[in-house]
Amino acid sequence: MAKRLSVIDVDRCVGCQSCMFACARRLGEGGLAGACIGVRSAGGIRRGFVVVVCRACPDPPCARVCPTDALLLRPPGGVRLRADLCIGCGNCAEACPFGAVFWDRAQNKPQICVYCGYCARYCPYEVLALEDLTPPPSIRGRDGEAAGGGVRKEAPHAPP
């Protein structure tokens, strides 16, 4: 079953950024260059935090604007990068309204969530979870019940 990362409850986020470091560590390195998830304050720390993740759109705008079709659709939602086709134009990063297309400056190519859920394992406050993605997400009810079922732990107001 295809997965996606979900922000269960952003109000529990303390801004520790353990998820960002986990995402980079998944590639076997330290630091933040490899992170495909972003945590920043919602206009100052007193207001809490915003967690930016790829929500695995069924009809992703990032892929639509790619001039070389380097972002392949991953049914039922989300994308996968074919780095050999990418020319590093940056259209995808601009098209994502959440800012969930991060940028690999060394390669000059996008870096996008691979829906592995490694970050969620390091979230101490249950802000993040990996969930099953059942088609088609667009007809999901507000309460998160997908037609045909299968979506667990869906927040009413999903990411970011």
Added chain:
Amino acid sequence: MLPHDPLPRILYIDLSRRRFWVAERPDLFEDGLGGAGVAIRLLEEECPPGADPLGPENPVILAVGPLVGLFPMASKTVAMFQSPHTGNLGESHAGGRSAVAIRMAGYGAIILRGASPTPVYVVVEDDSVYFRDASALWGLRSSATVGRVIRERERGAGVRTIMRIGRAGERGVTYACVVTETYRHFGRLGLGAVFGSKKLKALVVSGRRALPVADRRAYREAYDAIFQAATDSPLMQKYHELGTAMNVLPLDAIGALPTRNLRSGRFEGAEAISGENLARNYLGRRVACAHCPVACIHLAALRIPYPNDPYFYKTVMVGYDHEPIYAVGSMLGIADVAGMLQVLDEVEAVGLDVMSAGVVLAWATEAMERGLISLKETDGLTLTWGDWETYIRAVGRIVDPPNDFYQALGRGVEHAASLYGGADFALAFGGNEMPGYHTGPACHLTYLTGARHSHLDSAGYSLDQRAAAKGEALTPEGVAETLLEEERWRQVLASLVVCFFARGVYTPEIVQRALAVAGILRSADDLARIGAETLTRKHAFKTREGFDPAQLRIPRRILETPSPLGRLEENFLRQAIVRFFMGTEANGQ
């Protein structure tokens, strides 16, 4: 150290000439690891003997360490400078996102030299440095507004630090702090005034580098062990739940909570200002420093009505911890918790070190009661225990002094008492105002002997409490040796810039394991040697700048008010001081 690790890169920023450059100094990081160990070496290089703390010759060193960006809770930046408050070694540590941002921008240390002729804020984005005009930001009422303006103008949201000063720093109050990420501080010893003397309103640093590791699998395993210990074990629980404010009630119960300028160790309002009550009625949010899952930062949500305007309210988020609660709560006799939070909010807005500010106001209140000062000195304010509204006005006058008295208060109790009398109840140690523990002789010996005159230097309060719990008698020699050993080990943690709250997690074994991931192989003996040497260097610097342990003033008040371990004896303290400094000279050279 691994090739391609940016740690040895030191960014020099010359504010006088508006120039910057980078130097590679692997030697410093080999010898000193990072943080305090590197900062003291850079201070030796950069700070001329007898430097005017508020002159352009006073450098600011900001140093981080090899574990930052690799492991959790390695999240502190160590600042070193000549302190305008004590005229000697200034060292202050802050978390927030400061350490991660400096490391991710690609530096192990940043040095600020010189002074700008006009207000400036400096932005470091990876390899670029921008000098931005800050004349419009100079004089802003609140340090929070400075943060907001810069946050909206600059890039790097989420991966940046915004260190800024309030008006106290601009005006040169010697205990002005630097605020970072709104709720963390380079609090003690006046870094804010040094920023102000350089016309430096803020320093913004951002970046998102990758860091190499020696062995990927060993990295993940070591990481998981540390992360697990931080999140699952009871080691960090107290910081996690109530935060440091959990200390208020236990200290009050044993009579160790300094109250009304330490006339007492018990406060009848302790329950109201306790971590428990704050959590129950005010806790609005918990936040964390970058790369720390513990989230010890507690913010109170305080709803304040406008007195003459029904249905108008403002809600402020006020950070609280044990030390601020002690300093403007029990120390000032304020049991009205909403009032206490408003004093905290004001101190934050102007950018004062809250601990010094509280002790200064407590001294002034007692001096007024005793008739050493009158309404003439206080500019018409009747300072009275518990009267938080008047204390807020007094905070404003410290920052904008209407007369010589407030000017003197802006230099701390040591200085004020030298002009107005009342040294017996002027609670400063080595020139730095007292922290919130009166647990016995060891806590005061930490304040006296610690290189920063901070309770965190060697945590004597914890030694006192252990002795009380076990019914053990303390000896001057025993205390001196335990504190020396603790302060040495803390030099290792401060060089790795591991938060002291995580000291239970970062045992010598864990430290070695984590360092190995960063390609740094050190034995337990190596670490002990580095700790001892760092402390020796700090003392050598202090001696060079005129520090003399024999001249340390012991305020009579701490001998008069009984501690949980009974009345303290001056002789005991003097003997322990001598023993401690014999130790710092004999070893680690």
